Amino acid sequence: MKLNEALDTLKTEGYKYTKKREDILTFFSGVDGYRTASELLTFMAEKYDGLSYDTVYRNLHLFRELNILESTDLNGEKHFRLACGHDEHHHHFICQSCGKTKTIQACPMNYIQQDFPGYTIENHKFEIYGRCPSCQ
Amino acid sequence: MKLNEALDTLKTEGYKYTKKREDILTFFSGVDGYRTASELLTFMAEKYDGLSYDTVYRNLHLFRELNILESTDLNGEKHFRLACGHDEHHHHFICQSCGKTKTIQACPMNYIQQDFPGYTIENHKFEIYGRCPSCQ
DNA sequence: TTTTCAAATCGTAATCATTACTATTTACAA
DNA sequence: TTGTAAATAGTAATGATTACGATTTGAAAA
Numbered sequence: 001m002k003l004n005e006a007l008d009t010l011k012t013e014g015y016k017y018t019k020k021r022e023d024i025l026t027f028f029s030g031v032d033g034y035r036t037a038s039e040l041l042t043f044m045a046e047k048y049d050g051l052s053y054d055t056v057y058r059n060l061h062l063f064r065e066l067n068i069l070e071s072t073d074l075n076g077e078k079h080f081r082l083a084c085g086h087d088e089h090h091h092h093f094i095c096q097s098c099g100k101t102k103t104i105q106a107c108p109m110n111y112i113q114q115d116f117p118g119y120t121i122e123n124h125k126f127e128i129y130g131r132c133p134s135c136q
Numbered sequence: 137m138k139l140n141e142a143l144d145t146l147k148t149e150g151y152k153y154t155k156k157r158e159d160i161l162t163f164f165s166g167v168d169g170y171r172t173a174s175e176l177l178t179f180m181a182e183k184y185d186g187l188s189y190d191t192v193y194r195n196l197h198l199f200r201e202l203n204i205l206e207s208t209d210l211n212g213e214k215h216f217r218l219a220c221g222h223d224e225h226h227h228h229f230i231c232q233s234c235g236k237t238k239t240i241q242a243c244p245m246n247y248i249q250q251d252f253p254g255y256t257i258e259n260h261k262f263e264i265y266g267r268c269p270s271c272q
Numbered sequence: 273t274t275t276t277c278a279a280a281t282c283g284t285a286a287t288c289a290t291t292a293c294t295a296t297t298t299a300c301a302a
Numbered sequence: 303t304t305g306t307a308a309a310t311a312g313t314a315a316t317g318a319t320t321a322c323g324a325t326t327t328g329a330a331a332a
Binding site (some may be wrong): 151152156157186187188189190191194195212230 | 278279280281282283284289290
Binding site (some may be wrong): 049073074075076077078093096102104106108109111112115118119120121122123124125126127128129130131132133136 | 153209210211212213229233237238240242244245246247251252253255256257258260261262263264265266267268269272
């Protein structure tokens with residue numbers, strides 16, 4: 001998802017334009033990997049003195065609801081990235097050093113859905129962790 | 137892993153026998169699913185007044201290192217269960233209502249390992265979430 | 273059995289991520 | 303320009319986890 005796409009989504013969904021929201025999205029569009037709330041906070045604090053936790057977390061949650069961001073739990077801390085959007089359903093390799101991701105196209109659910117008679121499947125998670133070529 | 141197996145592991149690894157350790161393991165051997173530190177704390181508090189956080193968390197971590205327990209992050213909280221041990225490498229369906237698990241034998245890594253030239257793969261996670269037949 | 277001492281535990285405070293809430297400010301529609 | 307709901311600031315609270323000095327205890331050695 002691109003920065004202006006995301007800003008459009010905000011507008012069409014009836015949310016207000018603020019420079020802070022743009023800056024949050026700029027932060028994420030500058031990387032193609034997962035980042036934490038605290039990394040975002042550090043980035044924003046350079047520009048906004050006394051930025052509120054409320055602002056950071058409220059917007060992270062809002063963006064996630066609007067599918068502008070996607071998130072994953074990693075080491076007990078939520079990590080966020082721009083949603084891959086348009087693409088097919090897929091999963092990620094995540095570099096544990098820089099947070100960058102690589103798409104995994106194959107989804108294991110295709111092979112095993114039938115193995116759960118009587119079960120309701122609500123969700124699944126498939127992630128590979130390691131080091132990307134530039135972080136060896 | 138059975139209760140006495142786990143107690144043996146403790147002994148052979150040179151750790152002391154305490155009733156609290158036995159009770160912690162009894163708690164986990166009574167369920168075949170994931171439980172949180174706070175659920176364990178509640179269980180233990182019935183018997184031990186003023187039980188220390190330190191005791192609970194230290195032992196959870198110790199048991200994890202000794203492969204007596206395995207753990208997973210779920211909704212930002214660590215969950216623990218008796219290690220499936222002897223079995224082949226596998227994954228879990230986890231019931232979001234009761235925490236019980238069902239083994240998934242197939243591992244998606246078998247199919248896609250070759251898709252990561254130049255990458256170092258250190259770990260992976262594949263979990264399915266939903267409701268088991270008795271929690272519909 | 274008694275002694276010894278590292279391991280285990282207690283009691284409690286600190287930390288870290290996240291959430292909550294009231295007062296104030298602001299985007300933007302009328 | 304103004305009215306108003308939305309957004310933010312400032313700060314406290316919460317929940318999970320970690321930390322640590324003081325005390326107790328399991329079990330090896332005497």
